[in-house]
Structure formats: structure tokens, C-alpha cells
Amino acid sequence: TARVLARWAAVRTTALGVAGNLPVLALLVAVPWLRGRGVTAGALLGAFTYLVQSLLPALHTLMTALGAAGARLLVVLDRILGPGPVREAAPASAARAPAPGGPPAPGARPAPAVELRSVTLSYGVRAEPVLDSLDLCVARGEHLAVVGPSGIGKSTLTRLVAGTLAPSGGEVRVSGRAVTGRAAAELAALRTLVPQEAYVFTGTVGDNLAYLRPDADRADLDAAVRELGLRPLVERLGGLDGPVRPAELTHAERQLVALARAYLSPAPLLLLDEATCHLDPAAEAHAEEALARRPGTLVVVAHRLSSAVRADRVLVLDGVAAVCGTHEEVLERSPLYRDLTGHWHGEPLRRP
Secondary structure: OHHHHHHHHEEEEEEEHHHHHHHHHHHHHHHHHHHHOOHHHHHHHHHHHHHHHHHHHHHHHHHHHHHHHHHHHHHHHHHHHHHOOOOOOHHHHHOOOOOOOOOOOOOOOOOOEEEEEEEEEOOOOOOOOOOOEEEEEEEEOOEEEOOOOOOOOHHHHHHHOOOOOOOEEEEEEEOEEEOOOOOHHHHHHHHEEEEOOOOOOEEEHHHHHHHOOOOHHHHHHHHHHHHOHHHHHHHHHOOOOOOOOHHOEEEHHHHHHHHHHHHOOOOOOOEEEEEOOOOHHHHHHHHHHHHHHHHOEEEEEEEOHHHHOOEEEEEOOOOOEEEEEHHHHHHHOHHHHHHHHHHHOOOOOOOO
């Protein structure tokens, strides 16, 4: 099923690319014919503007929703009709942690940024688990990319680590502290979660950027703007004191604001749940590299496979057994990862 989902994602991407450009190409080809029948240049320009600014974004949203719904349907059918998951021993890089609640060994290193100890999550008593006995250890300062087909459990994993979803079994720890049952203020001090749909509110640019760090000064805000490549947007809005009207920002601009806000967050752990999906590849790379330079730990649910290549390690979820390692290690060990990288790049992508 994981390979079917990977191929489904590839077909969805190809269909979106072809269908999204066909109306524009058709209009360009038809220009001489339309001009010969009295259509003015202004009318043609208006039609082209409508296609680019209104129809294509709507088509993109529709295709994305249909593709995600289809992927989730495949996952649900597999969990209903398919055999139970086959467990695989956790890799050395995700070794089982000591028993919960046990005291640290003398001279032990600082607690990892993230630990999952035999974590299982099921949406119902009889349902097949979305995650099954998952062990994971993410070191402080590490950059981890999470990869897998749509609907396989990547967002579920980020919600578990963020403490907004409780596991059915096992334990999730952040900075050595269990997250289940903690107050929102305690969780906010441990991690910052940036979802796919970025939250931007009416106020000034500075208010939006400093939302998670109210004591940030002008120099801090300027640094975030510079690091995330937000300068053109900030200048267009009138500077840090300029007004923000969320409805007037594109999806990509809202995501950049949310990422700059996360950059300023004092929390030691950043979780990006496809938080760069509306950015173009160059802007996505620039943002992820800036966030990786930020002191702390970065966990990214990858929207593009290039995110995995930039990470220190990659976690591949395929609905059966998780595989974790460097990009090169996972290429050798995970057929699904080889399929995914092949669909995106024609041949498995390797580090330069």
C-alpha cells in the first residue's frame, strides 16, 4: 500500500502540473484566432489575469484536496482489509530508551530533544494503529525530516510530539519531560508547532512576528525578517509597523510570516508540519536552512523530497515499519523511499 500511495502522489503531482498549465497554454495558442474575431488586447489580458490569479489557485486547491482524500481512502481501506502490521526491530539510531520514570545513569548525556518509547496510536479500539510501537530518539540540535505518503501518519506524529494528541500506548518525551497531560503553557515552552495552514492575525507586522516572543526587540525582528527572506513583503506592507490584513496575503506570504515567528520562538524544538507547502522550492530551501541554523532542534514533515536531503536524518513512515537514518542509509534500506525519490527526480537523489 505504501508504494501505491507513493505512485498516487506522483500521479497527483503530474496531473496538477499538466492540468494547471493547460488553460494558460490554450489561451496563448488561441490568441491569434481570438484577435482575428475582434477580441481586444485588454480582454485577453483580463482573461489571462483571471486564469493566473483565480482559476489556477482554485484548481490547485481542488486537486490537492482530491489527492489527499484519495490517499486517506487508500490508507483506511488497507487498515480495514489488510493484514496487521509487521513489526521490525528499531534501528540503532532509534534505540529503545530506558524504562519510563527511571533515573538517569551517572554521567549520562543530556536528555534527547525528542524521545518516542514504543508509541502506538489508534483511532478506536478495533482500528489498526496509525503508528505501532514506534521508537525514536532525536538528539538536541538535530534536523530530522519525516517522509511518507499522504495519510500515513506524519501529521499524527507531529501532534503526538507537540502534546496535542495523546498516544494509545507508550510515552512521548520532549527535553526529557513527558508531554502527555501537561498544561498548554508548559508545552509552549518546550516546542513550537507550525501547521500547514499558517495563522496570521490582524495587527502590525511586528505584532505577528513577536507573537511567541513578546520581549523581542527591533534587532530581533529585523534578524528574523532577514533570515527568512521576508524583506520584500515587510517593505510592501510598510515596515514592521505596517498593518497586516490576512485576507490580502497569499498562502505563501502567510507561511513566511509564520516561519519567521517560529524562528523567534524561545522554544528549543520546532515542528514544521508541511509548513512550507505553498513556498516555491527556492524559498522553501532558504527558510529551512535558516531554521536549521537557529539554535535548537528541527523536525520537518517534508513536502518535497529535497527537504529530506537537507536534513541530518530521515524518518520514513510506510504504515508497516519505520526506517530512520541518513539520506544515504534510508535509500539503501527503504524501497518506499527509493520509490518516492525516483518519482520526484527520475532517479534516486543523492547528496551533492
